Amino acid sequence: MTGQARIISNELAHRVRYVHVSGEIDLANVDEVRHAIMAALSDDPARVVLDLGDTTYLDSAAIAMLFRLAQRLGHRRQLLSLVVPKEAPIRAVLDLTRIDTVVPLHDSVEDVDSTAQPRGSET
Secondary structure, three states, X not given: OOOOEEEEEEEEOOOEEEEEEEEEEOOOOHHHHHHHHHHHOOOOOOEEEEEXXXXXXXXXXXXXXXXXXXXXXXXXXXXXXXXXXXXXXXHHHHHHHOHHHOOOEEOOHHHHOOOOOOOOOEO
């Protein structure tokens, strides 16, 4: 993983995987970020909560990755939810892309599900 992004993954109750991404995601590291996210999902969770609240920058390659991730998980019958607070730097960009038409977009982890309290390990 480059210095631009950091990924922490935690297992939650009921086959839910919480993945927290901080830093920047752009063309330089989008493949590494995608691979790290998919590696975190190797236990085949039923649901994935992708927390981008501490992600400070997304370029078009990163946004395309999010759409492809949603599509791929959908084909695998896995639910994906994005967490991006309204005040997060990337929220306006995600709103403009209308990603919420493909994957639910939440303001906080607690809005996703009451069981979504991270605990576990870093990947």
